[in-house]
Amino acid sequence: MAVQLQRPPAAVVFLCVLTCGLSIPDPGQREALMQLEASMQTGGQVVLTDAERQLDALLFKMKQEETARTDFPPAMHFFRARDLIRTSPIFGLLQKMPKGGALHVHDFSMVDAEWLVKNATYRPHCYMCCTDSRSVRFIFSSQQPKPLPRCSSWVLLENLRDKMINATDLDNSILRNLTLFTDQDPEAVYPSQDEVWDRFEDKFLALWGLVTYALVFRDYYYQGLTQFYTDNVMYLELRALLPEVYELDGSTHNRVWALKTYQDITRQFMATHSGFFGTRIIVTIHRGVNASVMTEAVEEAMKLKKDFPDFMAGFDMVGREDRGRPLWYFRDALSLPVESGLPLPFFFHAGETDLEGTEVDQNLLDALLLNTSRIGHGFALLHHPVAKDLSRKRGVAVEVCPISNQVLKLVKDLRNHPAAVLMSENHPVVISSDDPGMFGTSGLSYDFYEAFVGLGGIKSHIGSLKQLAMNSIRYSSLTSEQQNKAMAEWQRRWNKFVSENVF
Ligand SMILES: *[C@@H]1O[C@H](CO)[C@@H](O)[C@H](O)[C@H]1NC(C)=O
Ligand SMILES: *[C@@H]1O[C@H](CO)[C@@H](O)[C@H](O)[C@H]1NC(C)=O
Numbered sequence: 001m002a003v004q005l006q007r008p009p010a011a012v013v014f015l016c017v018l019t020c021g022l023s024i025p026d027p028g029q030r031e032a033l034m035q036l037e038a039s040m041q042t043g044g045q046v047v048l049t050d051a052e053r054q055l056d057a058l059l060f061k062m063k064q065e066e067t068a069r070t071d072f073p074p075a076m077h078f079f080r081a082r083d084l085i086r087t088s089p090i091f092g093l094l095q096k097m098p099k100g101g102a103l104h105v106h107d108f109s110m111v112d113a114e115w116l117v118k119n120a121t122y123r124p125h126c127y128m129c130c131t132d133s134r135s136v137r138f139i140f141s142s143q144q145p146k147p148l149p150r151c152s153s154w155v156l157l158e159n160l161r162d163k164m165i166n167a168t169d170l171d172n173s174i175l176r177n178l179t180l181f182t183d184q185d186p187e188a189v190y191p192s193q194d195e196v197w198d199r200f201e202d203k204f205l206a207l208w209g210l211v212t213y214a215l216v217f218r219d220y221y222y223q224g225l226t227q228f229y230t231d232n233v234m235y236l237e238l239r240a241l242l243p244e245v246y247e248l249d250g251s252t253h254n255r256v257w258a259l260k261t262y263q264d265i266t267r268q269f270m271a272t273h274s275g276f277f278g279t280r281i282i283v284t285i286h287r288g289v290n291a292s293v294m295t296e297a298v299e300e301a302m303k304l305k306k307d308f309p310d311f312m313a314g315f316d317m318v319g320r321e322d323r324g325r326p327l328w329y330f331r332d333a334l335s336l337p338v339e340s341g342l343p344l345p346f347f348f349h350a351g352e353t354d355l356e357g358t359e360v361d362q363n364l365l366d367a368l369l370l371n372t373s374r375i376g377h378g379f380a381l382l383h384h385p386v387a388k389d390l391s392r393k394r395g396v397a398v399e400v401c402p403i404s405n406q407v408l409k410l411v412k413d414l415r416n417h418p419a420a421v422l423m424s425e426n427h428p429v430v431i432s433s434d435d436p437g438m439f440g441t442s443g444l445s446y447d448f449y450e451a452f453v454g455l456g457g458i459k460s461h462i463g464s465l466k467q468l469a470m471n472s473i474r475y476s477s478l479t480s481e482q483q484n485k486a487m488a489e490w491q492r493r494w495n496k497f498v499s500e501n502v503f
C-alpha cells in the first residue's frame with residue numbers, strides 16, 4: 001500500500017534546523033532556548049532593579065542550599081515539614097515580604113486553632129460535650145444548655161478546668177479536635193481522601209459553637225485580620241458562610257447582621273492598621289443543598305450584593321466537590337443573576353478533584369461557562385485544555401492553595417503539583433491558604449514558601465514572587481481604580497522590603 005508523503009510538521013523542521021548536520025547541538029541556540037523558557041514562566045518578564053537583583057542572588061543561594069537537603073520540605077507532608085519551614089531563611093524572608101492579597105480564605109479557618117483554645121474556650125459560659133465518635137461540640141449559654149443527641153452531657157469548661165491541677169492535656173485534646181494538624185504520622189492518621197475529608201468536616205462542626213457565638217465571632221474575625229496583617233498581607237477576599245450567630249440567652253442574628261458585623265470590624269481594623277486595604281466577602285453556601293435551596297441562596301446573595309455593593313464581592317459554594325452536586329445541576333439557579341439583570345459575580349471552587357472524566361470533573365468548564373471571575377483550586381485544569389485556554393484568555397485566575405491540596409491528599413510531593421506547570425508558563429495564578437487554621441498554619445507565608453520553593457523550583461526567582469504578589473491585586477475583585485491605589489501602596493512596601501533586605 002502506498003504511503004502518502006506529507007510535509008513534516010513545523011516543529012520537526014524547527015528541530016532539524018537546530019540539530020540536523022551537527023554532531024553537538026549549538027550551545028548558542030541551547031542558551032537561546034533556555035532563555036526563552038525562562039522568560040515564559042511567572043515573573044519571567046519582570047524587569048528587576050539593581051537592589052532586586054542583589055536580593056535575588058541571596059535568595060538563589062538560599063534556595064540551592066534548601067534544595068540540596070535530604071529532607072527537602074516541599075517533598076514532605078506539610079505536617080512533618082512545618083518545623084523545617086519555620087527555621088528556613090527563605091521562609092523568614094517570605095514572612096517579611098509584602099504579599100498583596102489573600103484571595104481564597106474561608107471565614108472559620110482563618111485563625112490558628114490555638115487561639116480558639118486559649119482565648120475562646122477560656123471565656124465564661126463555655127460548655128463542651130463529647131460526641132460518641134470522640135469529637136466535641138461547644139456552646140456558650142447563660143444557663144445549662146439542652147442536651148444534644150449522641151453527645152455526653154454538657155460540662156462547663158470553667159468548672160472542669162478548676163478541678164484540674166494542670167489543664168494542658170485537656171487543652172491539647174481540644175486543640176486536636178479543632179485542627180487537622182497532628183504530630184503523629186499524617187499518612188497513618190489520614191489514610192485516604194474520604195478519611196481526611198470526614199475529619200475535616202467534623203472539625204468544622206466542632207468549632208461551630210465557638211465561632212458562631214457573637215462575642216467570639218467578632219474577635220475571631222479581628223484576630224484573623226491581625227494574623228494576615230502581621231504576615232504582611234494587605235487585602236483579603238473572604239469566603240463566608242454568614243451563619244446564624246447567637247447570643248448567651250439563645251437569641252440569634254441573621255445573615256445581614258453577620259455581613260454588617262464583618263463590615264464594621266473591617267472598618268475598625270483599617271482605622272488602626274495603616275496600609276491595610278480591607279476585605280471583600282464572597283458569600284458561600286454548602287454544595288450539598290438541593291436546587292430549591294440553592295435558588296433561595298442565589299436570590300438572597302443577589303439582594304446582599306445590591307445592599308453591600310462594595311463590601312460583598314460575589315458568590316461561591318463550599319464543601320467537597322467529589323461528594324456534592326456538580327455546578328451543572330444548579331444551572332437554573334446560577335443563571336438567575338444574568339436573567340434578572342442583578343449582577344452577582346461568581347468565584348467558584350472548581351477542579352479540586354482527581355476524579356477525571358466524572359460529572360464533578362466537568363465543573364471547571366461549567367464554572368467558565370457561568371462566567372466565574374476566578375477558579376478556586378483548579379487542580380484538574382491540566383486535564384482540560386479548553387478550560388485552561390479559556391482561563392488564560394479571559395484572565396480568570398486560578399487560586400492555588402498548595403498546602404490544602406497536599407493535606408487533602410490530591411498530591412504528595414509539591415514539586416508534582418499541577419500548578420508547577422501553570423507557573424512555568426505564566427498562567428494567571430494567585431497563591432492562597434484556604435483554611436490555615438485547619439492545616440496548622442496562619443496567614444499566607446507557608447503557602448508562598450511551598451509555591452516558591454516547591455512549585456517554582458530553582459528556576460523561580462524574585463521576579464516570580466513579585467508577579468505573584470501583583471497578580472493578587474490584579475486578579476482581585478477590586479475596581480481598577482482601587483487596584484491602582486492598592487498596587488501603589490504595595491509597590492511602596494515592596495521597595496522598602498527589598499532595600500531593607502539587601503546589604
Ligand atoms: C481574647 O481576646 C480578646 C480580644 O483580643 C481579649 O479582649 C480577651 O481578653 C481574650 N480573652 C481571653 C480569655 O484570653
Ligand atoms: C502540665 O502538664 C504538661 C503535660 O502533661 C507538662 O508539660 C507541664 O509542664 C505541666 N505544667 C505544670 C505547670 O505543671
Ligand SMILES: *[C@@H]1O[C@H](CO)[C@@H](O)[C@H](O)[C@H]1NC(C)=O
Nearest residue numbers: 130134135136173174176177
Ligand atoms: C477531642 O477531645 C476529646 C475531649 O477532650 C478527647 O477525648 C478526644 O480524644 C479529642 N479528639 C481528638 C481527635 O484528639
Ligand SMILES: *[C@@H]1O[C@H](CO)[C@@H](O)[C@H](O)[C@H]1NC(C)=O
Nearest residue numbers: 288289290291292293294295
Ligand atoms: C430541599 O431541601 C430542603 C431543606 O433540606 C427541604 O426542606 C426541601 O423539601 C427540599 N426540596 C426538594 C424539592 O427536595
Ligand SMILES: *[C@@H]1O[C@H](CO)[C@@H](O)[C@H](O)[C@H]1NC(C)=O
Nearest residue numbers: 334335336337338369370371
Ligand atoms: C456569561 O457571559 C456571556 C457572554 O457575556 C453571556 O452571554 C452569558 O449569558 C453569561 N452567562 C452567565 C450564566 O452569566
Ligand SMILES: [Zn+2]
Nearest residue numbers: 106349376434
Ligand atoms: Zn476553599
